[in-house]
Amino acid sequence: MNLIGRLADLQHGQLADFFAQLSSKERSLTRRGQPYYRLEFRDQSRGVAATIWEGSPLEEPCREEWTVGHFYKVRGRFDESIFGGLIEISKLRPVEPADEKDGFDPAGCQPSSQSDPQQILDRLLDIVDREIETKELHALVTSILESNQERLQTLPGALHHHHAYAGGFLEHCYSVLQNVLYLIETYRGQHASLREPIVRELAVAGAILHDIGKLAELDGDVANSAYTTAGELIGHISLGRDLIRDTARQLEIEAEWLLRLEHLILSHQGSAEHGSPKLPMTWEANLVYWADQLDGNVFRLAASIQQDGEGKFVSRPNPIGRRVYRGDSPSKPDSSS
Numbered sequence: 001m002n003l004i005g006r007l008a009d010l011q012h013g014q015l016a017d018f019f020a021q022l023s024s025k026e027r028s029l030t031r032r033g034q035p036y037y038r039l040e041f042r043d044q045s046r047g048v049a050a051t052i053w054e055g056s057p058l059e060e061p062c063r064e065e066w067t068v069g070h071f072y073k074v075r076g077r078f079d080e081s082i083f084g085g086l087i088e089i090s091k092l093r094p095v096e097p098a099d100e101k102d103g104f105d106p107a108g109c110q111p112s113s114q115s116d117p118q119q120i121l122d123r124l125l126d127i128v129d130r131e132i133e134t135k136e137l138h139a140l141v142t143s144i145l146e147s148n149q150e151r152l153q154t155l156p157g158a159l160h161h162h163h164a165y166a167g168g169f170l171e172h173c174y175s176v177l178q179n180v181l182y183l184i185e186t187y188r189g190q191h192a193s194l195r196e197p198i199v200r201e202l203a204v205a206g207a208i209l210h211d212i213g214k215l216a217e218l219d220g221d222v223a224n225s226a227y228t229t230a231g232e233l234i235g236h237i238s239l240g241r242d243l244i245r246d247t248a249r250q251l252e253i254e255a256e257w258l259l260r261l262e263h264l265i266l267s268h269q270g271s272a273e274h275g276s277p278k279l280p281m282t283w284e285a286n287l288v289y290w291a292d293q294l295d296g297n298v299f300r301l302a303a304s305i306q307q308d309g310e311g312k313f314v315s316r317p318n319p320i321g322r323r324v325y326r327g328d329s330p331s332k333p334d335s336s337s
Helices: 059-064 097-102 117-131 135-147 168-187 197-209 229-233 236-250 256-267 283-305
Strands: 014-029 035-042 047-053 071-081 084-094
Touching (some): 117 197, 135 197, 168 197, 256 283
Parallel strands (some): 047 084
Antiparallel strands (some): 035 047
16 A cells, blocks of 8 residues: 555545545435535645445444544545545544654644744734834733744634635734734824824734634634634634633733723624624724725635636635636636635
8 A cells, every 4th residue: 555645645546545634524415315424634735525425334433433623544545526536435543643654744734824823923023012002902912922822823714714724813813914004004194083092003903813712712622623612602702802801801901992902802703794793883993894804805815716627717606705707827726725
């Protein structure tokens, strides 16, 4: 048996051993009512599907033992089909420490940022030093970033919608922050209320912390590929407010602007339909909402244009949710997205 080690290296018709992360598992029914499990395995640059039929020898271990987010050594045949890459699994077991000598590396089984997360984090901290003069607010932001820096470097921006890869969280926060600073510089000359120093400082803090609740929403024990119980029941918006409140309490911060920062966190997705219990009601909350929406939409549009396929137009379904014109020379898909 040829040990490939990388799912991305498999060719059509090839039977091989490889390492991969189980990224999704869903029980479903065919149109004729036959039950099955639809799985997806992935490495850093490829995701492929697999089907386990009810009643097959692998159905019970699939149902009872195979866990989303965990890493496995898989033996299977890879085939290209009209539905994309498919794996017919013959054997599967969890990875073991001894697999490292055969090339297993958890980082190689997950998509990841093409940027250095440590450099992004350092740049965010530099901007905090430059932009936030209010001592307590500076301490709040830096305390949260520095005490969670190892986890933040592996955190995705989301499970599915945008920046869904290790390091994507910091990429997204940095882009939102750049959008916020651009909006302030563009419009502050026209609107005196936008020139208030606390507005700029809270907008900078909010751009960095608006999604911070994902630290508790996403499950680090399964490589951030699933929600925690708190993530399912409460969600990152309220969890983020809790984290900010707890940190402020630990730092003995009692300031009027703290309520405005909490409001920004609770309102940053814009409406109850999208998970926010309040609409944005301050300059800084609106700035972060607009900046967040822009970054997510730019990411989804780029991912749509980069989809596999022929022709000038990308048809639905795609991440942006509508037909997209990409011209005569479609870009190859970016492995990080």
